[in-house]
Amino acid sequence: MALGEGATALLLGVIEGLTEFIPVSSTGHLLLASEALGFHSTGRVFEVAIQLGAVLALVTVYAGRLALVFGTAHRDPLQRRFMASVLLAFLPAAALGVALHDVIKTVFFETPALIAWMLILGGLVLLAVDRLSLTVRHAEADRLPLRTSLAIGLCQCAALVPGVSRSGATIVGALLMGVSKRAAAEFSFFLSLPTMAGAVAYDLWQNRELLGSGDLGLIAIGLAAAFVTAALVVRTLLGFVSRHGYGLFGWWRILLGAIVLWTF
Helix, strand or coil: CCCCHHHHHHHHHHHHHHHCCCCCCHHHHHHHHHHHHCCCCHHHHHHHHCHHHHHHHHHHHCHHHHHHHHHHCCCCHHHHHHHHHHHHHHHHHHHHHHHCHHHHHHCHHHCHHHHHHHHHHHHHHHHHHHCCCCCCCECCHHHCCHHHHHHHHHHHHHHHCCCCCHHHHHHHHHHHCCECHHHHHHHHHHHHHHHHHHHHHHHHHHCCCCCCHHHHHHHHHHHHHHHHHHHHHHHHHHHHHHHHCCHHHHHHHHHHHHHHHHHC
């Protein structure tokens, strides 16, 4: 391997932070980059655990908003409803993720061709949806009907297959249900908090007996790098998609998927 393990962990952390909140599949990027770099973490825990860095970055950027939600929920029905909306959207993927955990880690994670095809298919979907003239019925992420939130949560289940993209699935689902581009991205941000935190906690617990101090050190490096880069992405993404949409991400997915199929 050309890079040392520490440098590889750092690079993968940067990739995670750059891709977690854009609809290109951070897990797909991490798995493909790990394969290309010859990096094989214990139980593929590294690729899941460093997502916690992105979660922490999101918490930092949205600290004021989160404080408002949790601090006023006891007296503000709107904030209680928003919390219920996010929780409702979280449940389908949480249940299915636990049920399919072994298949996801031993089959889906180890099949580069599957990841490549999902990247291409998702890219085509993004390009198609980005060109649709959709009527906006919901312009604020915290005012979505509960049935819309549940439907977005069901869309998130597709992202259990690496290459689909959690943010991509939720954003596309939201757009098709009349949510504005900005609100779709913002709801996807908030939905990522319980989704990724739950995934990291469950995967670490499942592999607790396999991990050594060396694994934890690499995870710490990747997590820190993901934190810094994800914070930069979150601060700029909403403005970018409001102005330019999601077409650029669709083209990138198609290009990367084609390169992977050609290479592997």
